[in-house]
Amino acid sequence: MSLSKITTTVGLNIGTVDVGKARLMFWDLGGQEELQSLWDKYYAECHGVIYVIDSTDEERLSESKRAFEKMVTSEALDGVPILVLANKQDVETCLSIPDIKTAFSDCTSKIGRRDCLTQACSALTG
Template structure:
């Protein structure tokens, strides 16, 4: 597959994944600054966060970190599990997972006591994606006392 055909999310994509007896409904929210003001509209219904960092775009890492800090500071997300994915690990010159972790873990007070994991992935190749989703399902199940599913979440 030609990587130049893969683009960033513009706007909002909605989807679902069924894994065993669990259905994950997800919102893929575009990271453009003008769209970030819409993010908090989805937080109250969220049971977890997957935050994807483009580890090949060193010029925008600080901007991504600022958006990350604003997001995890939101009261509606204080107890939900967090999966931080350093994407594009298949590209030469990308920032390795340990460097991404170092940059994104500078705000332990914001991360708090939530279940948290960081992984290296290549969405293009699928490397690490299934492992991350499996961890997320388990984390959401562990967190069901803090954030129980709503009736519409149950299928």
């Protein structure tokens, strides 16, 4: 898909990627507050979470943190590994990884005994 055609997810997008003999299925769930009530419907089949943060949108960071906190406290995701992607790191004014970790530090105890990694990324540059 052309980068110019990628837009904010509204609702749900489903995609698959074949890697060797494995087929990975991705459920791209919209992050708007009114759509977050749908997320838990997909947790039962989930083997890993990739949580994407817009690191240029400081105004919505607290909303993102609340959604993340609600997600990690779901019993259905107990022990499921989480990858937090801080997107738009190619933008000069983005929040750094240490800034994001500080903002989400209250959630650390709720992550529990599971793997969790925060990684910088850019959908445009990789």
